[in-house]
Amino acid sequence: MSALEIDNVCKDFGTTRVLEEVSLAIDSGEFLILVGPSGCGKSTLMNAIAGLEPVTSGRILVGGDDITWRTPAERDIAMVFQSYALYPSMTVHGNIAFGLEMRKVPRVEREAAVERVADLLQISHLLNRKPAQLSGGQRQRVAMGRALAREPQIYLFDEPLSNLDAKLRVEMRTEIKKLHQRLGTTIVYVTHDQIEAMTLADSIAVMRDGRILQLGSPDEVYNNPADMFVAGFMGSPSMNFIEARLDGEPGAYRLHIATDGEAELTLPWPASRETPALAEHVGRTLTLGLRPEHFAEEDARLGDRAEGTPLSARVSVVEPTGADILLRLPLGDTEITARVGPDCRVAPGERLGLRVDMRRAVLFDAETEARLA
Amino acid sequence: MKSDTIHSEVPRRSAPPVRASAAGHLQAWLPKLVLAPSVVISLCFVYGFMLWTFILSLTDSRMLPSYDFVGFAQYARLMNNERWWVAATNLGIFGALFVGCCLVLGAGLAILLDQRIRREGVLRTLYLYPMALSFIVTGVVWKWLLNPGLGIQAMVRGWGFESFTFDWLVDPDMAVYTLVIAAVWQASGFVMALFLAGLRGIDDSILKAAQLDGASLPRVYWRVVMPCLRPVVFSAVMILSHIAIKSFDLVVALTGGGPGYSSDLPATFMYAHAFSRSQIGMGSASAILMLGGVLAILVPYLYSELRSRRHG
Known part of the structure; x- marks a missing residue:
């Protein structure tokens, strides 16, 4: 009861x-x-x-x-x-x-x-x-x-x-x-x-x-x-929503993010996070949701053992909060927020290597806003 | 560039100080100049005449003012005057009933109106309208209504209730209560407006909290809301009692102080003696006693209000 x-x-x-x-x-x-x-x-x-x-x-x-x-x-x-x-x-x-x-x-x-x-x-x-x-x-x-x-x-x-x-x-x-x-x-x-x-x-x-x-x-x-x-309401700073085109086949889906004047960014979608709904959306533009803490600064010491998908972007704003640093980076059509450790030494305008934890990413239908994966 | 603009601005700014100080003087003096006539007028016609009345009350003035001082003899005469005691007793009855009924009716109406009913604006205006009338009009209207041969009594008898009697207006023992009826009719809407404003100032969630605490609606109002309205009650009592003490026009229009002098109030007593019975000395003495009555209410009220404001 x-x-x-x-x-x-x-x-x-x-x-x-x-x-x-x-x-x-x-x-x-x-x-x-x-x-x-x-x-x-x-x-x-x-x-x-x-x-x-x-x-x-x-x-x-x-x-x-x-x-x-x-x-x-x-x-x-x-x-x-x-x-x-x-x-x-x-x-x-x-x-x-x-x-x-x-x-x-x-x-x-x-x-x-x-x-x-x-x-x-x-x-x-x-x-x-x-x-x-x-x-x-x-x-x-x-x-x-x-x-x-x-x-x-x-x-x-x-x-x-x-x-x-x-x-x-x-x-x-x-x-x-x-x-x-x-x-x-x-x-x-x-x-x-x-x-x-x-x-x-x-x-x-x-x-x-x-x-x-x-x-x-x-x-x-x-x-x-x-x-x-x-997804957008919970969490502060809120989740980043990035437009991405889905292609590939079950077991090997990839997300393509168009970037201005640079090579298209490709992120593989982890097989463990696949859902049957994805098959119907191949070739369509979806919304990829990544929380700021899903990003991490590339750590050279880890080399190949580092987890996550590598990604590099030019930092536009650096906002130190004390406990950590919030970075604003243009990615695709939008500007995203990434949360990195407090000892990240990066200045605005510099390029920074990041790792994205795609296992924690979420995918939404861009029109209905419904969760896909 | 920057330094140029600064340089060019400095002399322009320093040029008009003469004019500015003249304007400043004017600005400093203007309020005093504007207020001066009203200060002079009120000093002369309010406080000056108050003082003159007090002086006259110590003289043996009859039809015209005289300045043969007789000490407090006029007050002693007043104390031995039966008509004065009738007027004073009437004021006690009228004042207490008028203030009490207005508060109860006004608060009741305000609480009922505050229940978010439809057409509240219309009702509010309706209840407030009597206040827009002069007491003379109220007096005349109620004189007709209460006239046994024309008004309510005649109407009810016309319906067939032949034994119905409502003749307070011509009954020396009851005439003072007709004053209460008319005055309450006129002023309770105003008290309602005061209470309604106070009620609207109370946080809605306090009422909700009291409801959740298990208080019934009457208890919510009695225990929670009314104590918040203490300042409103104070202002209402204050306004109503001075209306009661200076009531003159209503008595003149409704009962004329009669039958006989049974419904006299101090104000009508004072007028009758000072201006029609050639007893300016005694009339002045009664006026001073009324002033004392007003002050007796006003001073404690102001004292408590100012003290609570200092604490608040």
Whole structure:
């Protein structure tokens, strides 16, 4: 039995359909992240789970109970909002205890719960303050404390970190992950930040235009994307898409990349990554997807033992990030990004030998954007 | 090239400082010049006349101002005047009911209007319209409505309920409540607009959070929303109470202070004594007491507002 099951949920606002037959299920203790660009329906789906937006059709089940038509109060769900939504007139203590008070939890238990979450989130010294006297990070903690105090079956997080500054966001991200590991809670988390999605999730649902394009573990979504949109959305810097013509026959497919004024570049497609779909696309132009880290600097010391397909290109921009260096290189019609080690000494305008790990490359139909191999 | 342009610009820039400083002087003085007449006028006609009224209240002035000072004798006379006590009691009843009913009705209407209903704009305008009328008009309209021979009583009797009686307007014990009805009708839409603006300023997700926390809609409003609207309540109480204290035109148009002087308010009392009963001294004393009443509300209000702003 799943902790949360969403079964063919549709949602219309007037004549616009914002959720299109969304179905998913997560187990108890699982951390699900709904990720996608603005307007993809992820927040609507979350509001539907919370009961704040009635669905047009479909069912929502929590722990096997159909809660589709229950009010938010009747669902055992707590939510952390992007704006924190703390009650401005109440103290931190009042904010955390309010949900328990409304559910008629006896005073002694209530106090114990407040103490427990205050300890857990290290906000004990703030209990008598009003939200206006707190910093962004502290408000964030109180908002989480309010959710934790009630010990609901499911926690919903609606872009909880997007109002924090970059450093605090990373800290709170780790903290949320720790909390989840420690408490084993079931969490549905909405974000448009794919790094948050990758770092926190047990499973990620990538959404676009009201549909779930792919539901899988972060590893699956990242390395084995269902289509070009998922591939481009996950990962930063995002995946390079290069137009390439496919030819050859099963067992020996090759990709040809036309380059301006230089010899055509040919990359052999690894036999282990062949799919039957490729046969129909021989002679056509496809989109080759390569992540920046699929490139590596040619290492002369390795000589013939080096793995990957050799490739050389003229570097146009060098962007050191500290941990590594991002290189911009023209390849074919586009400019691609390659991530190389921090000790790569290359100046803009120079030619650099690279190795491409074709075993991790992905191929898409250039028109339908569907995954081919 | 570069140095040329710089050189040619320098003298051009340094040429008009004389004009610039004249303009600067003008700019510095202009606000003061523009404000000066209104400052003089308000000093003279507001604070000057306040002071004059206070001086007159210490004299034995009757039909015309005199300057024979009698100390606080006029205040003592006022305290022994039965009609003044009727007016003061009426103000207590009228003020409390007027402010209370307006707040409850206004807040209620605002909450109902805030439920994202259709045609909200039309309804909002409709409720706000009475505020556009002068109290004189309101008074006349309600005078007809409440007139037993013409208005509501006559209408309901016309429907066949012969024993129906609604004659507060001519009942000395009830006349003051007709003032409350008319004033609430006029001002509650305005209070609604104040509350509605306050409600719109509340983050939507706070309401959602309270719903998820298990609070019913009335409790959401009572425990979460209303405490956020404290500044609105303060402003509303403030505005309504000074309307109540200075109410004059409504009384004149609706009851004329009658029957007898049963629905007198301090403002009508003051007018009657100062201008028609040749008791300028006593009228001034009552005016000063009204000023004291306004200040008693205003000062604590301003104090708490300014203090909370400093803290906020």
